Amino acid sequence: MPALLPIDILLIAVCAWLAVGLAGLVAPRNTRFIAKTLFPVGALIGVLVGFVALSSLGAAPETAVLVIGLPDLPFHLRLDNLTAIFAMLLGFVSVGISIFAAGYFREGEGTAPGLLCLEYHVFLASMLMVLLADDAYAFMVAWESMALASFFLVTTNHQHDEIRRAGYLYLLIAHVGAINILLSFGVMTANSGDYTFSGMRGQHLSSFWASAAYLLALAGFGAKAGLVPVHVWLPEAHPAAPSPVSALMSGVMLKTAIYGLLRVSFDLLGSPIWWWGVVALAVGLVTALFGVLYSTVQSDMKRLLAYSSIENIGLIAVGIGLTLIFHSYRMEALAALAMTAVFYHCLAHAGFKSLLFLCTGSVLHATKERSLGKLGGLIHRMPWVAWLALAGVIAGAGLPPLSGFISEWLLLQAFLFSPGLPHPWLNMIVPVAAALVVLVAALAGFAMVKFFGIVFLGQMREESLKDAHDAGWWERIGLIWLALITLCLGIFPSSVILRIDAATRQLLGIGLAERMADHGWWMLAPISAERASYQPLVFLAVIAASVLLGRQLVHRFYHGRVRRSPAWDCGYFFQGPRAQDTAEGFSHPIRRIFEPMFRMQRHFPTARDTQPYYSVKVEDHFWHWLYLPVARLVGGISGLITLLQGGRIAIYLLYSFITLILLLLVARP
Amino acid sequence: MNISGLLAQLFAIVMALFLAPLLTGWVGQCRAWLQSRTAPPLLQPYYMLHKLFHKDVVLAHGASSLFRVAPFVVFGCMVLACAIVPTLSTDLPFAPAADTIALVGVFGLARVFISLAAMDIGTSFGSLGGRREMLVGFLAEPALLMVIFTTAMISQSTSVATIVETLAHREFAIYPSLAFAGIAFTFVSLAENARVPVDNPATHLELTMIHEAMILEYSGRHLALIEWASSLKLYAYSCLGLALFFPWGIAAGDSFPAMLAAIPLLLLKLTIGGFLLAVIETVNAKMRIFRAPEFLGTAFLLAVLGLLVRLLMETRV
Numbered sequence: 011m012p013a014l015l016p017i018d019i020l021l022i023a024v025c026a027w028l029a030v031g032l033a034g035l036v037a038p039r040n041t042r043f044i045a046k047t048l049f050p051v052g053a054l055i056g057v058l059v060g061f062v063a064l065s066s067l068g069a070a071p072e073t074a075v076l077v078i079g080l081p082d083l084p085f086h087l088r089l090d091n092l093t094a095i096f097a098m099l100l101g102f103v104s105v106g107i108s109i110f111a112a113g114y115f116r117e118g119e120g121t122a123p124g125l126l127c128l129e130y131h132v133f134l135a136s137m138l139m140v141l142l143a144d145d146a147y148a149f150m151v152a153w154e155s156m157a158l159a160s161f162f163l164v165t166t167n168h169q170h171d172e173i174r175r176a177g178y179l180y181l182l183i184a185h186v187g188a189i190n191i192l193l194s195f196g197v198m199t200a201n202s203g204d205y206t207f208s209g210m211r212g213q214h215l216s217s218f219w220a221s222a223a224y225l226l227a228l229a230g231f232g233a234k235a236g237l238v239p240v241h242v243w244l245p246e247a248h249p250a251a252p253s254p255v256s257a258l259m260s261g262v263m264l265k266t267a268i269y270g271l272l273r274v275s276f277d278l279l280g281s282p283i284w285w286w287g288v289v290a291l292a293v294g295l296v297t298a299l300f301g302v303l304y305s306t307v308q309s310d311m312k313r314l315l316a317y318s319s320i321e322n323i324g325l326i327a328v329g330i331g332l333t334l335i336f337h338s339y340r341m342e343a344l345a346a347l348a349m350t351a352v353f354y355h356c357l358a359h360a361g362f363k364s365l366l367f368l369c370t371g372s373v374l375h376a377t378k379e380r381s382l383g384k385l386g387g388l389i390h391r392m393p394w395v396a397w398l399a400l401a402g403v404i405a406g407a408g409l410p411p412l413s414g415f416i417s418e419w420l421l422l423q424a425f426l427f428s429p430g431l432p433h434p435w436l437n438m439i440v441p442v443a444a445a446l447v448v449l450v451a452a453l454a455g456f457a458m459v460k461f462f463g464i465v466f467l468g469q470m471r472e473e474s475l476k477d478a479h480d481a482g483w484w485e486r487i488g489l490i491w492l493a494l495i496t497l498c499l500g501i502f503p504s505s506v507i508l509r510i511d512a513a514t515r516q517l518l519g520i521g522l523a524e525r526m527a528d529h530g531w532w533m534l535a536p537i538s539a540e541r542a543s544y545q546p547l548v549f550l551a552v553i554a555a556s557v558l559l560g561r562q563l564v565h566r567f568y569h570g571r572v573r574r575s576p577a578w579d580c581g582y583f584f585q586g587p588r589a590q591d592t593a594e595g596f597s598h599p600i601r602r603i604f605e606p607m608f609r610m611q612r613h614f615p616t617a618r619d620t621q622p623y624y625s626v627k628v629e630d631h632f633w634h635w636l637y638l639p640v641a642r643l644v645g646g647i648s649g650l651i652t653l654l655q656g657g658r659i660a661i662y663l664l665y666s667f668i669t670l671i672l673l674l675l676v677a678r679p
Numbered sequence: 680m681n682i683s684g685l686l687a688q689l690f691a692i693v694m695a696l697f698l699a700p701l702l703t704g705w706v707g708q709c710r711a712w713l714q715s716r717t718a719p720p721l722l723q724p725y726y727m728l729h730k731l732f733h734k735d736v737v738l739a740h741g742a743s744s745l746f747r748v749a750p751f752v753v754f755g756c757m758v759l760a761c762a763i764v765p766t767l768s769t770d771l772p773f774a775p776a777a778d779t780i781a782l783v784g785v786f787g788l789a790r791v792f793i794s795l796a797a798m799d800i801g802t803s804f805g806s807l808g809g810r811r812e813m814l815v816g817f818l819a820e821p822a823l824l825m826v827i828f829t830t831a832m833i834s835q836s837t838s839v840a841t842i843v844e845t846l847a848h849r850e851f852a853i854y855p856s857l858a859f860a861g862i863a864f865t866f867v868s869l870a871e872n873a874r875v876p877v878d879n880p881a882t883h884l885e886l887t888m889i890h891e892a893m894i895l896e897y898s899g900r901h902l903a904l905i906e907w908a909s910s911l912k913l914y915a916y917s918c919l920g921l922a923l924f925f926p927w928g929i930a931a932g933d934s935f936p937a938m939l940a941a942i943p944l945l946l947l948k949l950t951i952g953g954f955l956l957a958v959i960e961t962v963n964a965k966m967r968i969f970r971a972p973e974f975l976g977t978a979f980l981l982a983v984l985g986l987l988v989r990l991l992m993e994t995r996v
Binding site for chain 2: 386387389390393396400403404407408409410415419422423426429437438441442444445446448449451452453455456458459460462463464467468469533535539540541542543544545548549552553554555556557560561564567568569571572573574575576577578579585587589590591595596597598599600602603
């Protein structure tokens, strides 16, 4: 019997996930069996996927052909380094989410647990199939299964009206995206009838058709990833979905879209044109800025995180754009730097955003409350969740020494080289774009402080929060796993980059490994030590040492006495939790400074109001500029078409008669 | 990394710890003179730290563990910043631990912790200060990074040590880009260190304070650490500015004689810098908080101008 290749193991994992899902149907209402047995098994499969993918990084591509599908169109599968990175991400991140889900899903919440288990594992399996697919047909089948599985997961609590609406919007945009992807594949086959990816690589498209394929792919995968202006489903779908599903969608599914974009633009289409990169860079910058601004003004914790995901996807798109620009000018070493930043940000975001979404899940279960205005002070009742969320918050704010900082650091390093571009104005504009990236990162810090500060710190804004309880052990283990991923990505960047370098080298022909090999594993110096270096471990050690040493010295030489007293109330002792900043109040400076970016409806109390209240509602401009006009147009057209259908048989017979006459007149032999 | 290098590094850190309050005291003294007040003694910050360390910590009932950890973290961040910024020598063992971008990250980390701690008690002042601090932060960071980009493009490196060495050993010429960057850096430093015109370290007027609003609930050793950390931040920013724009006199090796020789020059530069800071604070009035975006926007535009000047005109230099 031949030895099992990694690709075979991954296929077995796909089947195992499907089997676990089907096992959920055996006893669809037995929550205990499903949560405590099936989800942990799913997590184990995730570990397997992660480690197999990790070990296959750097190996030669493997292919396989499955004899399912259409008669003369079997499924082609391929495991190369690009696939391996994203499969690794899927495997490791899903472990934490599945373990968390084991403690999270309970009875009496919408869809039966067994059905949920099936949808969840089909979702996982189809994402892995998307990564493995090596022909357009298999890709689209997996892509659509992924979209459908996630649609059903989003609409778990389908009895609520707004959740059904959110699901509909998600499905609609997913399909607009899928059509674009399908068309893109169609362009790339160039009428050869060969739908395999290897066939597409062999086509030499003219620059017009290559650009068309690229733009279609950008639109299609962008709809899934949440690039502006097709981002609107994210802030609707994420709050609607159960938290593990939000985590999986935001952490992993968005990355499959990034995978698709990378696959098309670097692998399937041969050599890029410089303006492709500019388009991706511009769209990415707009997306990042838009996402982060809206995330700072949200009052619902899951919407805040959803907009923050939009921002991160924007940053990834900026990285892709920069890579494309460098790549098109054959500056491969710099392209490798930017691409490493892209991969790193995918990994980092998958870790910390899943962590944060799961934390909102724990908060939601403990308090039944999603609105920031009714939370607060939870660090006293939920210390585990709070401290683990803090790790996610620091990473999400792009601060050292955790994972989010590394990718931003790499991206900025890549930007520093952009003045060397041999193009008359790109070399001026692109470095300034770096300032916007920093603005986005700093605003992300604002959003994260708001998220953490309002949910976990301060006084409890509602009486009911006093009964909140900390997360159970399953949930804690899931959170700890993801926090560890965030920490490891932050502390050992060199080791991680040396691993993912295989994929960079596959796409660009050159990696960072040669130049990084001279330095130790503790030091990140992607170009040279003189140029730039960063040692997260020293960083962490100095801060930790100062904290511990400072504490010891102060206690040794002075004292450690603590007295408790009420907080200072300015002599006005009617101050309750209501005197704290609300979520809206906290973001007031942003709304004021960036006023034109928001569509706001505000209500101010007047001096004579007997029941004064203040409210502000922030809406997305794109609804009013793009979606509602399109919806009206579609509605109008369908209204015109209904005019033809009067419902009387005589009218329909008249149509047939007229058609016949016309055909006789026009189509003469 | 050898023993003498580590000792030199330790020396630089200890010197920062002891010089920083002195710098704060000096600025306070100059301010008092310029405003025709009786000046406090130069060592006033030390007396205050000593007194605060002796006092009991009075914790509000709602304070969580984060509130008690935050002063130590902020202090640790500032110690790290002082270890990275070249004060006496550019060749210290911790210099490669973080480049200028990571340095911005250290300040960001400290800012996030202090803002979170401010929100922890749940008084209206705390979160007000927290959000204002984050506001100043996200306005100042892009400008600061553009300044760093300009210097990094001149020296082809973001490593602080390399930047300083390149700038110190060039022939004496005025770079227009560095002039723009220097003005922008001054603006940013004023904002980041809670100085007039963006904030006033001496105020306790509710509607105007930023930094003081955040630390209102701190007392005893916690407050001492935060005050010390603020001094360290001012010291780190001053030394960074001096190293970037007036880099002459910093030793290139980690030998003690060279470092000792660099001390008088550093003291002189800090004395002049501190006096100028007091002048700026005296001739300006504090702005409304919503003027801060304009102020820092100006800094950002100046920094971008510096960068463009660098790209357009100095690429052959």
